[in-house]
Amino acid sequence: MEFRQLGRSGLTVPVLSLGTGTFGGKGEFFSKWGDTDIAGAKRMVDRSIEAGINFFDTADIYSSGASEEILGAAIKGRRQDLLISTKGTFPMGEGANDKGSSRHHLIRAVEGSLRRLGTDYIDVYFMHGFDALTPVEETLRALDDMVRDGKLRYLGCSNFSGWQVMKSLAASDRHGWSRYVSYQGYYSLVGRDYEWELMPLSLDQGLGTMVWSPLGWGRLTGKIRRGQDPKQGRLAQGGDKGGPEIADEYLYRVVDAIDEIAAETGKTVPQIALNWLLQRPGVANVVVGARNEEQLEQNLGAIGWNLSEDQVRRLDEASQRTPSYPYWHQRGFDERNPKPTAW
Template sequence: MRYRYLGDTGLSVSELCYGSFNFGGSAKFLGAPDKDWAEFGTVDDDDVFTLINTALDAGINFFDTADVYKNGMGEEFLGAALKKVRDRVVIGTKGRWRITDDPNDLGASRHHLFAAVEASLRRLNTDYIDLYHIHGFDPRTSLDETLRALDDLIRAGKIRYIGVSNFAAWHLMKALSVSELRGLSRFVCYQGYYNLAARDLEREIVPLAVDQKVGITAWSPLAGGFLTGKYKRGERPEGSRLANATAAESAPLTDEEQAHDIVDVLREIAEKRDASIAQAAVNWLLAKPGVTSAVIGASKPHQLEDNLRAMEWTLSEEEVARLDEVSEVPAPYPYWHIRTVGADRKLPGDVYP
């Protein structure tokens, strides 16, 4: 296993982060009784511990969950499985979304965050959370209130580092400015949707994160399974995530035909490397600026073992460039202008949107 520092902290985390989104066979969402989240995949209860032990044996020390995952089951399973190694692992969880019908069980207010953190601590069976994310922007609560609440939770020893997920660039930059102005703890991590078939994060979030030394953890590095190569052009197998509208919307492809072209190149590279398409896709992501870790969500032992083998090799610069080319999408204004006009001042290693 390889490790990287998370943002500008001294915290070392594995390049592969194991996510618990699909842990648990079934769970009802209290605010929507007919919802069981099965379209995103499930892991039978007995298999969860086997998978986590395999990840630990391979050197993974970074685990991701959220209170909303399977209505808290993700946190409960992770807490039980990691209890004996708690001091050796980094657990990240999130709060913001509703998991009950309580009108205040929502958002990034002081009221909700204090309650959500306490509930997550109970489910995780721990007295501290290593990394706590705001799971999405809350337009109703001021960033000052959110950051003061998080800073108080850090001072109380409930959480150690804070991050965000699914924020716009201006949301994150404004939050970092508020932290600096008020002398509050700052966000050190951004978790976002990023893969070869969806490179939107590169427009603003990646340059911002690199400039401000905020680590990036990428969820759905395989685009909901599309970048494993299991789909053929024009086909959406029954029962697959691509065939399920809700699941497909959770990991959208920028352009499905282009995504198939990307898989074709991944397949050529993988065959030459005696590796899998998924391994090549994960390696591309880990080669990109600002990325700390790829959040994998393997639901079967063979999938996890394949993901782990991605740590045994890396792409060459030529292979990365080839994948960059096939996955490139036209840059909207002002990004094409920045690239063109600003090229005369660019230095090696500069990250341009």
């Protein structure tokens, strides 16, 4: 297993971590992702550790806390050898203060996550989304206090826009508070918007990228191809709810290119899609999910080899889209707006 530094922190993480959104299966939304119970979670955790994955990602909102509870049970007795990331901000109750990034909610959210996970510290704690109603200073001071208390070790943000990330980093720098060291974002061969602003920002500011939904919200599992209808899997069951819209022709063009390279390499569609991500600038970790052990084994096959430069170029070309303004305009001034290495 390859390990990479998480941003400018001193923490090193495996290039793959196991996402546990499939643990629990509670509620209409997460029931379509998976319903792994404690026994199944223990098997997947065992196999992950055997493969060198010691990093597990969850969130309080996943199955209304059940994901954290199941992960906590699955890692009991070996917590000290593992890295755990979880997230807070989104609603965990019906009360007016059961959501957001206020000091009030974050302290309760962290305490709840610690209890469900059966631990006294969280390795990387993410703001799951930006709360524009709470001053960033209130959020960051609360997080810094919990870092100083030893409850949180590193901080990250997820699903922020570029200006929201920069505003938060500037406030941390101004006050000498703990800084976000990681950005966890949606990025895939069929979802490359991350490259336009968030990737350059993360590289400039030293945030290690953790990728979520690396298979394009279930579209790059190998079950969807030109002229075929998916009959199984999360997407076929309506698990794309809340995900980005992708034009069919664009998706088919990307999958066609992946299929060509699959024939050359003997690898599967998801393995190629994951390997492509691991060669992108600033990517420290890719969060892979699995409904079962078979899917986990498929994902593990994405490491230990690399696509060739020509294969990466062909995938880049197939998945390229014109960015929104001002990024398409800046492309004409590469001398003054150089692209991140490997673009």
